[in-house]
Amino acid sequence: DKMKFAVEPISLSEAMEKLRQKKVAKLPILNEGDELVAMVSRADMKKGRTNPLAAQDANKQVLVAAAVVPRKTERERVNMLIEAGADVIVLNASQGDSE
Structure with a gap:
């Protein structure tokens, strides 16, 4: 077949x-x-x-978001997320707990 x-x-x-x-x-x-x-x-x-109201791009693919903390140790992860095609990257700073 x-x-x-x-x-x-x-x-x-x-x-x-x-x-x-x-x-x-x-x-x-x-x-x-x-x-x-x-x-x-x-x-x-x-x-x-x-789910007709799901957030989608122009190709009808579901949008992908990721949250990162604002630390130098996250830089590599942010670069990997960008390379992988993440649509949104959110900085998650909890009550000023950042470097």
Whole structure:
């Protein structure tokens, strides 16, 4: 049986249509190097219908936020969060407890 997947670039609506056509629960999205770059699932479709007010970006992906404390030791973590694509980084200073 052939593996079912899609290749980027592909819009979310195109991926959802392929998911329906291929009658699968999950559809891997690969880049030109055959690396996995995304996964679309029927569960995602259901969540989109049941949570229409979820905070999403232009690609309909849920926004990701992280909280960090304002300390020098957190700099590496902040850089890793930025590299990973976090949408929001919140500085969490508890009652002036910062360096």
